[in-house]
Amino acid sequence: MKIDAWLKSNTFHHSTFWDLKQLVDEKERQNLKISLCIPTLNEENTIGKEIVIFRSELMTRYPLIDEIAVIDSGSTDRTLEVAASFGADTYFSGDILPSQGFKRGKGENLWKAIHQLEGDIIVYVDADITNIHSRFVYGLVAPLLYQPETQYVKAFYDRPLAFSQGIRPSGGGRVTEILTRPLFSLFFPELTALMQPLSGEYAVRRKVLEEIAFPIGYGVEISHLIDVYTKWGLYAFAQTDLDKRVHRNQDTRDLGKMAFGILQSFLNRAQQLDMIDVKAEVSSILRQFQTREQMFEQKQFTIVEEERPPIITVDEYREKFHA
Amino acid sequence: MNLSTIPPETLRQHVRECRDLLLANLVMTAETAAPTFGEANRVRFLLDRFRESGLDNISSDEVNNAVGFLPGTTGEKTVAVVAHLDTVFDPKENHALSLGPDRVKGIGIGDNSLGAAVLVTLPMLLRHLKFQPSYNLLLLGVSRSLGRGNLGGIRFLLENSPLKIDEAICLEGCPLGRLNYTSVAMMRGEISIQMPDEYDFSRFGVYGAIYRLNDIINRILEIPRPSRPQTSIVFGSIEGGNTFHQLAREAKLRFEVRSESDEVAGGILHHIRGIIDEVRARSGVRIDLEEIAWRQHGGISFDHPLVQLSRDVMRGLDIPPQIGPSMSELAALIAAKIPAVTLGLTHVHNVNTLEETVEIEPMFDGIAQVLGVLAGLDSKGDLS
Numbered sequence: 001m002k003i004d005a006w007l008k009s010n011t012f013h014h015s016t017f018w019d020l021k022q023l024v025d026e027k028e029r030q031n032l033k034i035s036l037c038i039p040t041l042n043e044e045n046t047i048g049k050e051i052v053i054f055r056s057e058l059m060t061r062y063p064l065i066d067e068i069a070v071i072d073s074g075s076t077d078r079t080l081e082v083a084a085s086f087g088a089d090t091y092f093s094g095d096i097l098p099s100q101g102f103k104r105g106k107g108e109n110l111w112k113a114i115h116q117l118e119g120d121i122i123v124y125v126d127a128d129i130t131n132i133h134s135r136f137v138y139g140l141v142a143p144l145l146y147q148p149e150t151q152y153v154k155a156f157y158d159r160p161l162a163f164s165q166g167i168r169p170s171g172g173g174r175v176t177e178i179l180t181r182p183l184f185s186l187f188f189p190e191l192t193a194l195m196q197p198l199s200g201e202y203a204v205r206r207k208v209l210e211e212i213a214f215p216i217g218y219g220v221e222i223s224h225l226i227d228v229y230t231k232w233g234l235y236a237f238a239q240t241d242l243d244k245r246v247h248r249n250q251d252t253r254d255l256g257k258m259a260f261g262i263l264q265s266f267l268n269r270a271q272q273l274d275m276i277d278v279k280a281e282v283s284s285i286l287r288q289f290q291t292r293e294q295m296f297e298q299k300q301f302t303i304v305e306e307e308r309p310p311i312i313t314v315d316e317y318r319e320k321f322h323a
Numbered sequence: 324m325n326l327s328t329i330p331p332e333t334l335r336q337h338v339r340e341c342r343d344l345l346l347a348n349l350v351m352t353a354e355t356a357a358p359t360f361g362e363a364n365r366v367r368f369l370l371d372r373f374r375e376s377g378l379d380n381i382s383s384d385e386v387n388n389a390v391g392f393l394p395g396t397t398g399e400k401t402v403a404v405v406a407h408l409d410t411v412f413d414p415k416e417n418h419a420l421s422l423g424p425d426r427v428k429g430i431g432i433g434d435n436s437l438g439a440a441v442l443v444t445l446p447m448l449l450r451h452l453k454f455q456p457s458y459n460l461l462l463l464g465v466s467r468s469l470g471r472g473n474l475g476g477i478r479f480l481l482e483n484s485p486l487k488i489d490e491a492i493c494l495e496g497c498p499l500g501r502l503n504y505t506s507v508a509m510m511r512g513e514i515s516i517q518m519p520d521e522y523d524f525s526r527f528g529v530y531g532a533i534y535r536l537n538d539i540i541n542r543i544l545e546i547p548r549p550s551r552p553q554t555s556i557v558f559g560s561i562e563g564g565n566t567f568h569q570l571a572r573e574a575k576l577r578f579e580v581r582s583e584s585d586e587v588a589g590g591i592l593h594h595i596r597g598i599i600d601e602v603r604a605r606s607g608v609r610i611d612l613e614e615i616a617w618r619q620h621g622g623i624s625f626d627h628p629l630v631q632l633s634r635d636v637m638r639g640l641d642i643p644p645q646i647g648p649s650m651s652e653l654a655a656l657i658a659a660k661i662p663a664v665t666l667g668l669t670h671v672h673n674v675n676t677l678e679e680t681v682e683i684e685p686m687f688d689g690i691a692q693v694l695g696v697l698a699g700l701d702s703k704g705d706l707s
Contacts, residue, residue: 048422049350056347061375078424085424087343130419131354246419 002234003193010150010238011195014139017240020062023138026145027064034141035119036068038088039109043127044077050125050132051086057134064138069117070127071096071109079127091116097316103306105216106200111308114209115317122209126200131246140203143238151208151236152228156195157245173198174252179259180222183266187275188226190234197225198262201242208232210317214308218258219265223307226269253288257301260286264305329698331639334691337452345444345686346422348372352443353429353436356414359472362387365408369443369464376446378462386479389464393446393456400489401459402700403661404445404693405477405652406438407468411675428680433671437496437681439464441668441690448694456701461488465652470511473616477655490629491663492696493652497674499685500642501667503649504630505622506657508588510580510614514539514599516563517609518572526607531570533563535606540576542598546591552583556591583648585620618654629662629700636695640688666693 017023027034036054040047051068058064070083070090080090094102096112110124121144123137140153176198184191191197198221212227214220228236250258264284270276286301311317329337338345357365366389373381373391380392389408410431412418420429429436442462449455467475481488495501516532516539540558548554556578563574580595582588596612603610623630625646637644649665656663668689670682 044423045421048424049420052343052346052422053350056343060343082422082424086346086422133351 003190006190006234006237007193010143010147010235012139012143012238012240014135014240014242017138017142020058020064020134020138023142023145024062024064027141030145032121032145033119034065034121034123035113035117036065036123036125036137037110037113037117038068038070038083038125038127039073039106039113040070040075040079040083040127041073041106042075042077042079044075044079044082046130046132047079047088047127048082048086050127050129051083051088053132053134054137055087058137064141065123066119067117069113071113071116073104073106073109097314099316100308100314103216103308105306107214107216107220108308110220111214111216111311114206114311115314115320120206121203122206123203124201126247128247129245131244135242136201136245137203139240139242140201143240144203144205147238149235150238151205151232152224153203153238153240154194154196154225155199155201155242155245156239157199157243158195158241175255175259175262179262183263187270188229191225191229193234194225194237194239195241196239197221199245206321208236210312210321211310213310215261215265215305216308217303217305218261219268219305222262223265223269226266226273230273256288257286257303260301261303261305264303265307268305268307331641331691331695334694335640335687338448338687338690338694341444341448341451342683342687344447345440345690346427346683348444349427349432349437349440350420350422352440353420353427353432354418356412356416356418357408357410357431357436358412358414359409359467359469361414362408362466365439366464366466369408369439372443373446373462376443376450378446384479384483386476387466388476388480390480391446391462393449393460393462395456395458395460397457398459399457401461401486402456402697403461403463403488403491403656404442404494404697405463405465405491405656406442406494407435407476407652408439408464408466409469409472410434410436411469416677425683426680427683428678430677430679432679433496433669433674433681434679435468435494435496437668437671437686438494441494441693444690445693448690449697452694454694454698456697458489458701460697461486468651471615474618474652474655477652481655481659481661488656488661490700491656491661492693493649493656493663493665494668494693495651495665496668496681497671498645498667499669499689500637500645501665502630502633502637502644502646503651503653503665504625504627504633504646504663505648506618506620506650506654507648508582508585508620509616509618509650509654510588510592511616512578512580512592512595513613513615514576514578515611515613516574518570519607519609523607529570530606531564531572532574532608533571535602535608535610536561536563536574536576538606539598539602539610542602543578543595546594548591549587552587554580554582554584554587554591556580583620588620618650619658621654621657622648623657623662627662629664632699633664633666633692633696636692636699639695640692642688642692664696666696668693
């Protein structure tokens, strides 16, 4: 089975890469630049700690990353002030590539980062992690440094400290197990081997990032996986177990919105690849229900998964990186 | 570099340049839970950091102290820098920190994760300053300090280490300006009352454990306490019973006796034992006194060169000294006849609560002060 072989060769635990000096040597040998992008929206409580840990551990002590940039969607709290006070480069997403306009969403920040940052490898790490540690970056960068054929390294979180039985289920969050993995099982069975396809932490080579489209909202991760898979195959991926990730928990209604966006992106991709034929017009309104004074009422959310094209198609980008 | 000639503002600036390293060490130290008797993970972190800093003779011992050694250029004496590693918090509490531009919030951050973080950052700070002391520097992250730990870590080291310590500086997160060079006699105890299942209420009266404990408290309050030597009895915690309407079958009191005299403290404890014996005999309930921690009175004088040096450094950095006795590691060092001071590192709010917060900017003064004292020890020679 291809999946079994891939799991064996391309699934890692971060502890394998404990020797940061060796990683830095390898990076220097390959003459690579590595950039860290932290997309934010109102993350003042956690952003400071992330910046301090990454700067201290991966820039000052072991110079593995060359720049840290916080790319923000328009926070109304002190996210950018806190990040800047600890030495991160901070950007409002709307100020990057202004000719392309501004769309509010995490995917937009990730896409703009490709233009703003200089790295040959870009690492994306969410800003809401409360147990932040340098492994969240080096664990993802390492497979790219040691395996030239690897293009895209995804984080997953596993390894409970104690488990009473020999076999235990291993997998992702609620949206992954209820939506994403069943969809992959139907249409892209090999992608089911990614333990947490929706995790917000991944490291990717620039040459791949510039060739793929970016949904600006919830669909960015799933469409990345499908695009990279169809273009470069399963062996372009690796995944690293980063142990435990502590972050704020989302309620079921928020997960419903996320699932709605993911499903839109998935259907778009499946249609583009001629895997399905959606004949009906698809609504972009998610309807959820609540009761008020014993009456049921609708709440409608318009969720449109707009998409940014591969950034290589943008003139300013080509001038900056491929002149 | 001769640190004692560096102007305070320059020294402070050097420390500020190491802010990220310090704060990262603070985050990693404080987010590693270290309840008393459960410091192993924090010790592992310290040892890793000591190793990466190139210290010699890095080791741990059977009570989980973390030890690192930086040989001096001449090594004619050894100065220990000590920080206790344990905190009062259960590992199940959320140990995640929140880091803002001016403050860090998290449990145990001031007492004493900051002290431990400064200890592990010290080799990097010294390297940044290009300062290599002539004396040997012994970095000690000590375990089992608080509560029932009863300074077990530092006592074990002092009793078992072959290395002679000539002077010592103890690091405590709070407050900035703290300058301790004496310790008071102290005894901490726990009185537990338990009503036996077969208790004969008809013979002894319908009184529960809380009533009996109240009786003991009233009797303790009647014990004469001299104003000189200054002596006090602190009732720190009380618990007992479960409901509104049933007599409590159990009650517990935690208390502390403090005195500037070992004899007076001992006398009060003797008195308390007598009260307990009498109430036990009179009431027929089970009453136990567990003596949890002891300190001896002692210290060095206000004009001891180490205290003088600390005060001079603090004056240079505009840190007003807050002088008082200590019951932490200093007490064990003093009992072992080692001249020592305790220095505080920053301003701390809500210490030992879930809202514990430290201020960042004053840390630079607090750490500059430690470096200043270390530099002074280099230039002043043997202070003992």
